[in-house]
Amino acid sequence: MLSYRHGFHAGNHADVLKHLVLTLILRSLKKKDKPFCYIDTHSGAGGYSLESDFSTKTGEYHSGIEKVLSNTRLREAVPEYFEVLDQLNSKEKSLKYYPGSPYIAASLMREQDSLDLLELHPAEYENLKYNMHFARNAHVHYRDAREGLNALLPPKIKRGLILIDPSYELKTDYHDTVKMVKNAWNKFPNGIYAVWYPVLGKAIDESWGFTRELAKIGAPGTLKVELCVKEADPLRGMHGSGLVILNAPWGLDKELNEILPEILESLKQNENGRFVLSWLTEEK
Numbered sequence: 001m002l003s004y005r006h007g008f009h010a011g012n013h014a015d016v017l018k019h020l021v022l023t024l025i026l027r028s029l030k031k032k033d034k035p036f037c038y039i040d041t042h043s044g045a046g047g048y049s050l051e052s053d054f055s056t057k058t059g060e061y062h063s064g065i066e067k068v069l070s071n072t073r074l075r076e077a078v079p080e081y082f083e084v085l086d087q088l089n090s091k092e093k094s095l096k097y098y099p100g101s102p103y104i105a106a107s108l109m110r111e112q113d114s115l116d117l118l119e120l121h122p123a124e125y126e127n128l129k130y131n132m133h134f135a136r137n138a139h140v141h142y143r144d145a146r147e148g149l150n151a152l153l154p155p156k157i158k159r160g161l162i163l164i165d166p167s168y169e170l171k172t173d174y175h176d177t178v179k180m181v182k183n184a185w186n187k188f189p190n191g192i193y194a195v196w197y198p199v200l201g202k203a204i205d206e207s208w209g210f211t212r213e214l215a216k217i218g219a220p221g222t223l224k225v226e227l228c229v230k231e232a233d234p235l236r237g238m239h240g241s242g243l244v245i246l247n248a249p250w251g252l253d254k255e256l257n258e259i260l261p262e263i264l265e266s267l268k269q270n271e272n273g274r275f276v277l278s279w280l281t282e283e284k
């Protein structure tokens with residue numbers, strides 16, 4: 001039984017980091033005219049109202065997307081991300097909606113590219129279908145991430161990005177995610193894999209061991225990017241998040257190195273905010 005609803009968290013600091021990284025990887029794939037595929041194994045609803053009961057209950061976007069909107073240096077460095085956001089909110093002239101990863105990807109991808117979007121929560125699947133109506137090259141699946149990814153790989157289009165963004169509701173999700181990535185990489189070693197993870201208070205944090213296990217898969221160019229907005233809460237709460245990127249595209253580290261100080265400047269909640277950018281396996 002799935003209980004996680006991303007609407008509670010849409011537009012928070014973790015979404016901002018994840019979606020900026022997503023945008024940069026898509027940018028690099030678009031450097032060639034050749035088509036590419038995008039697979040989102042845990043798609044969520046695709047788009048979120050920041051006035052919904054979910055969002056107003058937590059108000060997480062106030063310390064996320066709302067903080068970066070006025071960062072002009074970040075806007076100049078990653079204009080595509082802000083264009084998607086501005087377009088989505090153009091009628092409202094204020095921040096009312098936040099796009100999910102499938103929406104951002106579909107907005108930035110081209111006619112020749114294709115998207116496969118997997119989601120297992122029945123209500124989120126219906127929302128996703130509705131929100132992705134505009135994307136004619138998107139296939140929306142009511143399907144388990146692991147089973148679906150295994151079936152979709154290797155893809156017909158031999159270059160692409162797989163975003164793996166589980167909700168980590170169960171402790172076993174970490175181990176299962178590593179297994180899923182390993183299996184996927186064996187079937188499609190040319191793919192770029194971006195795996196999201198939370199950074200939690202010490203008593204329950206799994207991030208260090210998790211990133212090490214992902215590095216052990218042995219894919220070339222495994223890059224880790226992590227942003228913590230404050231110090232760890234000893235017992236609970238997410239104070240940071242990160243992505244491990246296997247087969248990271250050439251130049252991604254340099255682009256991230258330029259924007260991470262800006263993201264941190266906008267999102268840090270006190271002087272204990274920090275970021276990490278490091279190669280876990282040798283750069284390609």
Ligand SMILES: C[S@@+](CC[C@H](N)C(=O)[O-])C[C@H]1O[C@@H](n2cnc3c(N)ncnc32)[C@H](O)[C@@H]1O
Binds near residue numbers: 002043045100120146
């Ligand atoms: C963190 S949210 C996704 C957010 C989205 N990727 C974004 O960035 O906008 C995780 C989603 O995974 C879904 N989910 C959980 N377990 C799943 C599974 N086994 N297969 C597919 N989807 C699953 C949840 O219902 C939830 O909507």
